[in-house]
Amino acid sequence: MRNKKKLLRQEALKLWYNKYLKNSCEVCGSNYILQAHHFYYRSSYGHLAFEKENHITLCRKCHFILHHQDPKKIEDKIREKRGEKWYKKLSKMAQNRPKGSYLTTEWYEKQIQKIGKTKKD
Numbered sequence: 001m002r003n004k005k006k007l008l009r010q011e012a013l014k015l016w017y018n019k020y021l022k023n024s025c026e027v028c029g030s031n032y033i034l035q036a037h038h039f040y041y042r043s044s045y046g047h048l049a050f051e052k053e054n055h056i057t058l059c060r061k062c063h064f065i066l067h068h069q070d071p072k073k074i075e076d077k078i079r080e081k082r083g084e085k086w087y088k089k090l091s092k093m094a095q096n097r098p099k100g101s102y103l104t105t106e107w108y109e110k111q112i113q114k115i116g117k118t119k120k121d
């Protein structure tokens with residue numbers, strides 16, 4: 001069962017990255033070595049792991065700055081570009097954590113279905 005859940009998580013992440021990765025960095029506009037980032041980290045906000053609104057496309061340089069040098073600078077630029085309406089909606093989603101365990105095989109299967117049904121921007 002554990003292996004099935006791990007495989008489902010990997011499949012969901014791959015789908016999520018491929019579906020929502022944009023053509024350029026949302027901070028600097030570069031298109032060199034693009035990486036996916038969760039605005040609310042998966043480690044603390046796993047329930048947002050596959051939400052479209054939580055996906056940020058960053059170039060390797062901006063991603064490095066965010067994680068190792070000046071996270072506030074990058075996060076502020078993302079908030080400025082996406083707007084306060086987006087930030088408030090995502091913050092509200094972050095506060096509404098499901099009760100109990102949600103990282104089950106069934107939850108991952110639902111996430112895979114949800115990602116597959118939404119339109120790519």
